[in-house]
Amino acid sequence: MKLNPIPYLLALAGGTNLGSVATLSGNPQNILIGSFSGISYIEFAKALTPIALVSLLIQIGLLWLLYPEVRSTKPCLIETPLRYRVFKPLLTKSLLITGGLLVAFLIGVPPSEATLVAAGLLFITRRVKPDRILNKIDWDLLVMFAGLFVVTQGVEKLGILGLFAGLVGTPLSILGVTALLSNLVSNVPAVLLLQHLIPHPDTKTWLLLASVSTLAGNLTLLGSVANLIVAEAVAKLGYHLSFWEHLRFGLPLTVLTLAVAYFWIY
Numbered sequence: 001m002k003l004n005p006i007p008y009l010l011a012l013a014g015g016t017n018l019g020s021v022a023t024l025s026g027n028p029q030n031i032l033i034g035s036f037s038g039i040s041y042i043e044f045a046k047a048l049t050p051i052a053l054v055s056l057l058i059q060i061g062l063l064w065l066l067y068p069e070v071r072s073t074k075p076c077l078i079e080t081p082l083r084y085r086v087f088k089p090l091l092t093k094s095l096l097i098t099g100g101l102l103v104a105f106l107i108g109v110p111p112s113e114a115t116l117v118a119a120g121l122l123f124i125t126r127r128v129k130p131d132r133i134l135n136k137i138d139w140d141l142l143v144m145f146a147g148l149f150v151v152t153q154g155v156e157k158l159g160i161l162g163l164f165a166g167l168v169g170t171p172l173s174i175l176g177v178t179a180l181l182s183n184l185v186s187n188v189p190a191v192l193l194l195q196h197l198i199p200h201p202d203t204k205t206w207l208l209l210a211s212v213s214t215l216a217g218n219l220t221l222l223g224s225v226a227n228l229i230v231a232e233a234v235a236k237l238g239y240h241l242s243f244w245e246h247l248r249f250g251l252p253l254t255v256l257t258l259a260v261a262y263f264w265i266y
Contacts, residue, residue, distance in 0.1 A: 003069070004067070004069055005234065005239050006067070006241065006245060007063050007066075007067040007069070007070050009230055009231075009234055009239070009241050010063065010241075010246065010249050011059070011063055012230055013218075013224075013226050013227045013229075013230040013231075013246075014059050014218050014249070014250070014253060015056060015059065016226040017214055017215065017217045017218050017224050017226050017227075018052055018055040018056050018059060018214075018215070018218070018257065019052055019056065020052075020214055020226075021048050021051055021052040021055065021210070021211055021214045021215065021261075022045060022048055022049040022051075022052035022053075023041065023044065023045050023048075023049070023105075024039070024041050024044045024045075024105060024111050025041075025101070025102075025105055025111065025115070026214075027187075027214060027225075028188050028225075029187050029188050029190075029191040029210065029213050029214060030044070030111075030210050030214070031111040031112055031115060032112070032188070032191050032192065032195075033191060033195075033206050033209060033210045034110075034111040035110055035111055035112045036195050036201075036206070037201065037203070037206040039203060039206060039207070040108060041105040041106055041108075041111075042106065043203075044207070044210075047203075047207050047265070048207060048210065048211055050264065051211055051215075051257075051260055051261050051264055054257075054260050055215065055253075055257040055260060055261075058253065058256050058257060058260070059253055062249060062252060062253055062256075063249070066248065066249060087128065090125060090128065093121075093122075093125075094122065097118050097121050097122055098118070100118065101114055101115070101118040104118075138229065138232060138233075140232065141225070141228060141229065141232060144228075145186070145188075145225070148185055148186055148188075148189050149189060149192075151185065151189070152185060152189040152192055152193060155193065156192075156193065156196070164177055164181075164194075164197060168194070168197050168198065168199060169199060171204075171205070171208055171262070171265075171266055172262070174194075174198070174205065174208060174209065174212070175208065175212050175258060175262055177194070178190060178194060178208075178209060178212040178213050178216065179212055179216035179219065179254070179258065181193060181194065182212070182213050182216040182217055182219075182223055182224075183216060183217075183219050183220050183222060183223045186217075186222065186223065186224065186225065187213040187214060187216070187217045187223065187224055187225075188225070190213055191209065191210075191213050194209060194213075195209075204265055204266065207265050208261070208262070208265050208266075211261040211265065212258060212261060212262075215254060215257045215258055215261055216254055216258065218250045218253050218254045218257070219247070219250045219251060219254040220243065220246065220247055220250060221241070221242075221243045221246040221247075221250075222243075223250070227246065
Protein backbone atom coordinates (compact mmCIF):
# COMPACT_ATOMS: atom_id res chain seq x y z
CA MET A 1 0.00 0.00 0.00
CA LYS A 2 3.07 2.24 -0.39
CA LEU A 3 3.20 3.01 3.34
CA ASN A 4 6.32 3.47 5.42
CA PRO A 5 6.69 0.01 7.01
CA ILE A 6 8.85 1.13 9.97
CA PRO A 7 6.10 2.26 12.41
CA TYR A 8 4.13 -0.90 11.69
CA LEU A 9 7.17 -3.10 12.28
CA LEU A 10 7.86 -1.28 15.56
CA ALA A 11 4.22 -1.69 16.55
CA LEU A 12 4.42 -5.42 15.86
CA ALA A 13 7.64 -6.06 17.78
CA GLY A 14 6.83 -3.67 20.63
CA GLY A 15 3.25 -4.87 20.97
CA THR A 16 4.44 -8.47 21.17
CA ASN A 17 6.83 -7.62 24.00
CA LEU A 18 4.40 -5.40 25.90
CA GLY A 19 1.43 -7.73 25.56
CA SER A 20 3.44 -10.74 26.71
CA VAL A 21 3.96 -9.13 30.13
CA ALA A 22 0.38 -9.97 31.09
CA THR A 23 0.51 -13.75 31.63
CA LEU A 24 2.83 -16.60 32.55
CA SER A 25 2.38 -18.08 29.08
CA GLY A 26 3.13 -14.76 27.37
CA ASN A 27 6.82 -15.44 26.79
CA PRO A 28 9.59 -17.90 27.70
CA GLN A 29 11.04 -15.85 30.56
CA ASN A 30 7.63 -15.66 32.25
CA ILE A 31 7.31 -19.44 32.00
CA LEU A 32 10.72 -19.78 33.65
CA ILE A 33 9.79 -17.36 36.43
CA GLY A 34 6.52 -19.21 37.00
CA SER A 35 8.48 -22.43 37.42
CA PHE A 36 11.06 -20.86 39.77
CA SER A 37 8.59 -18.89 41.92
CA GLY A 38 5.45 -20.99 42.07
CA ILE A 39 3.25 -17.94 41.36
CA SER A 40 -0.13 -19.06 40.03
CA TYR A 41 -1.33 -18.14 36.55
CA ILE A 42 -4.23 -16.05 37.85
CA GLU A 43 -2.14 -14.24 40.48
CA PHE A 44 0.46 -13.35 37.86
CA ALA A 45 -2.19 -12.09 35.42
CA LYS A 46 -3.91 -9.95 38.07
CA ALA A 47 -0.62 -8.30 38.98
CA LEU A 48 0.83 -7.60 35.52
CA THR A 49 -2.09 -7.29 33.07
CA PRO A 50 -2.65 -3.60 34.03
CA ILE A 51 1.03 -2.91 33.26
CA ALA A 52 0.65 -4.50 29.82
CA LEU A 53 -2.46 -2.44 29.00
CA VAL A 54 -0.95 0.88 30.11
CA SER A 55 2.28 0.09 28.26
CA LEU A 56 0.39 -0.58 25.03
CA LEU A 57 -1.32 2.80 25.34
CA ILE A 58 2.11 4.43 25.82
CA GLN A 59 3.35 2.67 22.69
CA ILE A 60 0.44 3.99 20.63
CA GLY A 61 1.15 7.51 21.87
CA LEU A 62 4.84 7.31 20.96
CA LEU A 63 4.13 5.97 17.48
CA TRP A 64 1.61 8.78 16.97
CA LEU A 65 4.21 11.32 18.12
CA LEU A 66 7.26 9.99 16.25
CA TYR A 67 5.58 9.06 12.95
CA PRO A 68 3.14 11.77 11.77
CA GLU A 69 2.10 9.69 8.76
CA VAL A 70 0.27 7.18 10.98
CA ARG A 71 -2.11 9.95 12.07
CA SER A 72 -3.50 10.19 8.53
CA THR A 73 -7.12 9.19 8.02
CA LYS A 74 -6.74 9.09 4.23
CA PRO A 75 -7.97 5.73 2.90
CA CYS A 76 -5.41 3.39 1.30
CA LEU A 77 -5.91 1.08 -1.63
CA ILE A 78 -6.60 -2.43 -0.36
CA GLU A 79 -4.91 -5.23 -2.25
CA THR A 80 -6.85 -8.32 -3.25
CA PRO A 81 -6.95 -10.59 -0.18
CA LEU A 82 -4.83 -13.71 -0.35
CA ARG A 83 -6.59 -16.99 -0.95
CA TYR A 84 -6.18 -19.52 1.79
CA ARG A 85 -7.27 -23.01 2.71
CA VAL A 86 -8.41 -24.07 6.18
CA PHE A 87 -7.40 -27.54 7.37
CA LYS A 88 -10.37 -28.09 9.68
CA PRO A 89 -9.09 -31.22 11.48
CA LEU A 90 -5.75 -29.50 12.15
CA LEU A 91 -7.50 -26.32 13.30
CA THR A 92 -9.75 -28.32 15.65
CA LYS A 93 -6.79 -30.19 17.12
CA SER A 94 -4.85 -26.97 17.61
CA LEU A 95 -7.76 -25.26 19.38
CA LEU A 96 -8.30 -28.26 21.66
CA ILE A 97 -4.63 -28.43 22.62
CA THR A 98 -4.47 -24.67 23.21
CA GLY A 99 -7.60 -24.85 25.38
CA GLY A 100 -6.12 -27.77 27.31
CA LEU A 101 -2.90 -25.83 27.83
CA LEU A 102 -4.81 -22.88 29.29
CA VAL A 103 -6.70 -25.20 31.63
CA ALA A 104 -3.39 -26.76 32.72
CA PHE A 105 -2.03 -23.29 33.55
CA LEU A 106 -5.15 -22.36 35.52
CA ILE A 107 -5.17 -25.54 37.65
CA GLY A 108 -1.51 -25.18 38.56
CA VAL A 109 0.36 -27.62 36.31
CA PRO A 110 4.03 -26.48 36.07
CA PRO A 111 4.14 -24.16 33.01
CA SER A 112 7.29 -25.70 31.51
CA GLU A 113 5.86 -29.23 31.61
CA ALA A 114 2.46 -28.20 30.26
CA THR A 115 4.05 -26.21 27.43
CA LEU A 116 6.39 -29.05 26.45
CA VAL A 117 3.54 -31.57 26.25
CA ALA A 118 1.34 -29.19 24.23
CA ALA A 119 4.16 -28.39 21.79
CA GLY A 120 4.88 -32.09 21.31
CA LEU A 121 1.23 -32.83 20.56
CA LEU A 122 1.04 -29.98 18.05
CA PHE A 123 3.95 -31.43 16.08
CA ILE A 124 2.12 -34.74 15.63
CA THR A 125 0.18 -34.41 12.39
CA ARG A 126 -0.70 -36.41 9.31
CA ARG A 127 -2.54 -33.58 7.55
CA VAL A 128 0.53 -31.48 6.74
CA LYS A 129 3.87 -32.90 5.70
CA PRO A 130 6.54 -32.33 8.39
CA ASP A 131 8.85 -30.81 5.75
CA ARG A 132 6.45 -27.90 5.25
CA ILE A 133 6.50 -27.15 8.97
CA LEU A 134 10.26 -27.57 9.45
CA ASN A 135 11.05 -25.36 6.44
CA LYS A 136 9.34 -22.43 8.20
CA ILE A 137 11.58 -22.65 11.28
CA ASP A 138 14.09 -19.81 11.53
CA TRP A 139 17.23 -21.88 12.09
CA ASP A 140 19.51 -18.81 12.18
CA LEU A 141 17.73 -17.48 15.26
CA LEU A 142 17.72 -20.87 16.93
CA VAL A 143 21.47 -21.25 16.44
CA MET A 144 22.07 -17.75 17.81
CA PHE A 145 20.04 -18.43 20.94
CA ALA A 146 21.63 -21.81 21.43
CA GLY A 147 24.94 -19.92 21.47
CA LEU A 148 23.54 -17.45 24.01
CA PHE A 149 22.62 -20.28 26.36
CA VAL A 150 26.14 -21.70 26.04
CA VAL A 151 27.54 -18.27 26.98
CA THR A 152 25.05 -18.02 29.86
CA GLN A 153 26.17 -21.35 31.30
CA GLY A 154 29.80 -20.35 30.86
CA VAL A 155 29.26 -17.08 32.73
CA GLU A 156 27.59 -18.97 35.57
CA LYS A 157 30.32 -21.63 35.81
CA LEU A 158 33.14 -19.06 35.75
CA GLY A 159 31.63 -17.11 38.64
CA ILE A 160 31.36 -13.88 36.68
CA LEU A 161 27.92 -13.41 38.22
CA GLY A 162 29.69 -12.44 41.43
CA LEU A 163 30.31 -9.03 39.86
CA PHE A 164 26.55 -8.39 39.94
CA ALA A 165 25.84 -9.95 43.35
CA GLY A 166 26.35 -6.67 45.17
CA LEU A 167 24.21 -4.75 42.70
CA VAL A 168 20.87 -6.48 43.26
CA GLY A 169 20.18 -5.58 46.89
CA THR A 170 17.20 -3.29 46.25
CA PRO A 171 14.23 -3.35 43.85
CA LEU A 172 15.62 -0.35 41.96
CA SER A 173 19.01 -1.99 41.49
CA ILE A 174 17.33 -5.23 40.36
CA LEU A 175 15.48 -3.16 37.77
CA GLY A 176 18.72 -1.62 36.48
CA VAL A 177 20.73 -4.85 36.34
CA THR A 178 17.87 -6.76 34.70
CA ALA A 179 17.42 -4.08 32.04
CA LEU A 180 21.17 -4.09 31.33
CA LEU A 181 21.54 -7.86 31.10
CA SER A 182 18.38 -8.22 29.01
CA ASN A 183 20.00 -6.09 26.32
CA LEU A 184 23.44 -7.68 26.60
CA VAL A 185 22.44 -11.36 26.48
CA SER A 186 18.65 -11.10 25.78
CA ASN A 187 15.88 -11.52 28.31
CA VAL A 188 15.64 -15.30 28.67
CA PRO A 189 19.35 -15.81 29.47
CA ALA A 190 19.17 -12.77 31.78
CA VAL A 191 16.44 -14.42 33.86
CA LEU A 192 18.41 -17.67 34.00
CA LEU A 193 21.40 -15.75 35.35
CA LEU A 194 19.60 -13.48 37.80
CA GLN A 195 17.37 -16.08 39.42
CA HIS A 196 20.43 -17.21 41.43
CA LEU A 197 21.20 -13.69 42.68
CA ILE A 198 17.84 -12.44 43.90
CA PRO A 199 18.37 -11.76 47.63
CA HIS A 200 14.73 -11.97 48.69
CA PRO A 201 12.79 -14.06 46.17
CA ASP A 202 9.34 -12.93 47.24
CA THR A 203 6.38 -12.47 44.91
CA LYS A 204 7.02 -8.78 44.24
CA THR A 205 10.65 -9.43 43.31
CA TRP A 206 9.70 -12.19 40.88
CA LEU A 207 7.02 -9.96 39.33
CA LEU A 208 9.55 -7.14 38.96
CA LEU A 209 12.02 -9.51 37.29
CA ALA A 210 9.32 -10.75 34.90
CA SER A 211 8.10 -7.29 33.93
CA VAL A 212 11.51 -5.64 33.61
CA SER A 213 13.14 -8.47 31.63
CA THR A 214 10.26 -8.25 29.15
CA LEU A 215 9.77 -4.48 28.95
CA ALA A 216 13.52 -3.83 28.69
CA GLY A 217 13.50 -5.99 25.58
CA ASN A 218 12.09 -2.99 23.73
CA LEU A 219 15.18 -0.87 24.38
CA THR A 220 17.37 -2.19 21.55
CA LEU A 221 16.94 -4.38 18.52
CA LEU A 222 18.90 -7.14 20.30
CA GLY A 223 16.82 -6.97 23.48
CA SER A 224 14.22 -9.63 22.70
CA VAL A 225 13.41 -12.54 20.45
CA ALA A 226 10.41 -10.68 19.01
CA ASN A 227 12.57 -7.79 17.77
CA LEU A 228 15.00 -10.15 16.06
CA ILE A 229 12.25 -12.21 14.46
CA VAL A 230 10.63 -9.09 13.00
CA ALA A 231 13.96 -7.70 11.75
CA GLU A 232 14.97 -11.04 10.19
CA ALA A 233 11.60 -11.62 8.56
CA VAL A 234 11.32 -8.18 6.96
CA ALA A 235 14.94 -8.27 5.80
CA LYS A 236 13.99 -11.23 3.62
CA LEU A 237 11.25 -9.03 2.09
CA GLY A 238 13.68 -6.22 1.28
CA TYR A 239 13.03 -3.89 4.22
CA HIS A 240 15.57 -2.73 6.79
CA LEU A 241 14.79 -2.02 10.44
CA SER A 242 18.02 -0.48 11.71
CA PHE A 243 19.41 -0.53 15.25
CA TRP A 244 19.21 3.26 15.55
CA GLU A 245 15.69 3.52 14.15
CA HIS A 246 14.57 1.00 16.74
CA LEU A 247 16.48 2.76 19.55
CA ARG A 248 14.81 6.09 18.71
CA PHE A 249 11.47 4.49 19.52
CA GLY A 250 12.60 1.88 22.05
CA LEU A 251 14.47 4.18 24.46
CA PRO A 252 11.53 6.40 25.50
CA LEU A 253 9.15 3.43 25.41
CA THR A 254 11.38 1.41 27.74
CA VAL A 255 11.98 4.26 30.20
CA LEU A 256 8.27 5.05 30.50
CA THR A 257 7.06 1.46 30.77
CA LEU A 258 9.73 0.50 33.31
CA ALA A 259 8.64 3.44 35.45
CA VAL A 260 5.03 2.25 35.24
CA ALA A 261 6.03 -1.32 36.21
CA TYR A 262 8.18 -0.23 39.14
CA PHE A 263 5.62 2.09 40.70
CA TRP A 264 2.76 -0.35 40.09
CA ILE A 265 4.53 -3.27 41.78
CA TYR A 266 6.07 -1.26 44.60
